[in-house]
Amino acid sequence: MDNTRQRDLFPELPREDDGERKPPPLTREASLQAALGTFERHMRDEGFSINTVKAFASDIRLLGRYLGIGTPVGEIGTKNLTDFLHWLTDERGVPCSPKSYARRVTALKVFFGWLHETGVLPQDPSTAVIQQSVSSPLPDAPTATDVERALAVAESRRAGGGDHKPDARPYLLLSLLLQTGIKKGEAMAIVPNHIDDTDPDQPVLYVRYANPRLRYKERKLPLERAWLPVLDEYLQQYRPTDTLFTCTPRNLEYVLRDVAEEAELPSGALSFENLRWASALRDWRADVEQDDIRQKLGLSKIAWRETKGKLRRLIEQEETAVA
Numbered sequence: 001m002d003n004t005r006q007r008d009l010f011p012e013l014p015r016e017d018d019g020e021r022k023p024p025p026l027t028r029e030a031s032l033q034a035a036l037g038t039f040e041r042h043m044r045d046e047g048f049s050i051n052t053v054k055a056f057a058s059d060i061r062l063l064g065r066y067l068g069i070g071t072p073v074g075e076i077g078t079k080n081l082t083d084f085l086h087w088l089t090d091e092r093g094v095p096c097s098p099k100s101y102a103r104r105v106t107a108l109k110v111f112f113g114w115l116h117e118t119g120v121l122p123q124d125p126s127t128a129v130i131q132q133s134v135s136s137p138l139p140d141a142p143t144a145t146d147v148e149r150a151l152a153v154a155e156s157r158r159a160g161g162g163d164h165k166p167d168a169r170p171y172l173l174l175s176l177l178l179q180t181g182i183k184k185g186e187a188m189a190i191v192p193n194h195i196d197d198t199d200p201d202q203p204v205l206y207v208r209y210a211n212p213r214l215r216y217k218e219r220k221l222p223l224e225r226a227w228l229p230v231l232d233e234y235l236q237q238y239r240p241t242d243t244l245f246t247c248t249p250r251n252l253e254y255v256l257r258d259v260a261e262e263a264e265l266p267s268g269a270l271s272f273e274n275l276r277w278a279s280a281l282r283d284w285r286a287d288v289e290q291d292d293i294r295q296k297l298g299l300s301k302i303a304w305r306e307t308k309g310k311l312r313r314l315i316e317q318e319e320t321a322v323a
Contacts, residue, residue, distance in 0.1 A: 026120045028074025032064045035073050035120070039111055047216045048300045059107035062088075073115055078125045081108055085129070105129060110302060138310055141277035142269050143318070144285075149263040150174060150270055157259070158230065168233035170259050173245070173252060175230065177272065180205055180221045181279030181297050184272040187252070190244040192235070197228055207298070217298045277314070284311050 026035055036057060043053045061069070066084050067076065088096045088104065096104075109126045116124035142150065154174045160166035177187070186207050197203040203223040209215055240246045256270040268274065276297070283293045293311075294304040 026073075026115070026118070028121055029072045030074075030120070031070045031072060032060065032067065032076075033069045035111075035115065036060050036064070039114060042114060046301070048302060050213060052300060052302055055103060056107040056110065059104045060111055062104070063108070073112075074121060076112075076125055078128045081112075081126055081129050106302070106305075138313055138317075139274055139277045140266065140269065141274050141281060141314060142265065144282075146263070146265050146269060147178065147278055147282075150259050150265065151178075153259050153263045158233070166233070166237070168230050168237055170255050172227075172230050172234045173255060174259060174270070174275070175224075175227055176205075177275040178279050178282065179223055179227065180207075181276045182207060182221070183276065183298075184249055184252070186298075187272070188243065188245060188249055191242065192240065192244055194244075195223070195231065200228060201225055203228055219295060219298055221296060277311075280307070280311055281314060284315060 026038055039060065040053060040057050043056065048056075063081075063084055064071070066087055067080060085101070085105065089101065108129060112121065112124050112126040115121045151171070151174060154171035157164065157167050157169075158171040173187070176182070182205075189208060189210070190205070194206045194208055195203065196206065203225065205221045205223055207217070207219050207221060209217055238246055245252060253271070256272075256275075257267075260267070260270040280293055280297060283296070290304075290308060294301070294307075297304075297307070299307060
């Protein structure tokens with residue numbers, strides 16, 4: 001048999017080390033189904049949270065259910081999107097809360113905005129769709145004056161006196177949350193070696209996640225130099241063997257609650273969530289770059305949109321109160 005003919009009959013198979021084949025580039029003729037698959041990869045690559053990826057993908061599938069999942073993206077116009085939103089609220093027969101509605105509008109704008117930015121669509125059909133979002137209420141973030149009163153109480157606990165032994169924990173916790181804006185779960189996961197004081201003038205906290213799927217949330221946050229002596233006092237008093245905070249999350253909530261009560265602040269004023277907002281507000285007042293605040297909080301660019309809007313409104317409230 002001719003060797004040339006034999007090679008034609010048995011073509012060489014792709015090698016295993018050729019790598020995963022990339023999907024063909026999208027065009028305006030691509031179906032919603034095909035575009036959604038690429039969009040999900042894009043969101044993961046951009047560091048969108050797992051919940052956001054799932055929610056946005058679900059919202060686009062719902063659009064596919066309405067228009068047909070095989071509909072070419074280039075045939076979808078503003079009227080299609082407006083009709084879809086009307087169907088969600090008035091014709092689908094399933095309750096659509098204001099928050100879900102707002103998220104679905106955002107999903108449409110992010111999805112079609114991405115298709116336009118990547119050159120798949122010459123125009124973005126979602127631009128004219130009105131964002132009829134109903135934002136969740138503004139947080140009851142403590143004011144700058146509230147924070148100073150709380151820190152004064154925590155400092156008195158640190159010094160001790162009367163029937164109270166010196167206790168560095170309230171000040172350590174409160175000042176840490178104000179500096180870093182970390183969440184309760186992130187605070188509970190801190191171990192002493194996550195705090196790097198190699199350079200005592202520029203100590204840092206490394207926020208770590210055990211779950212590999214959440215590694216994108218990990219970050220390096222600066223700490224104030226004056227916080228290190230408080231840490232030393234705390235370590236001497238509590239001698240943690242594993243995580244920095246040896247108690248339960250509920251106990252830490254009680255610590256903050258007690259400080260708030262002594263400072264005569266409203267109930268819940270010093271919750272972990274409210275202190276996260278207080279930390280962001282501190283940075284905003286100090287003219288820290290907005291993207292630096294976003295990264296400090298560990299927020300995706302999508303989640304930052306709503307957070308940024310609330311921070312602006314909180315600052316406006318403060319300015320109005322002063323005026």
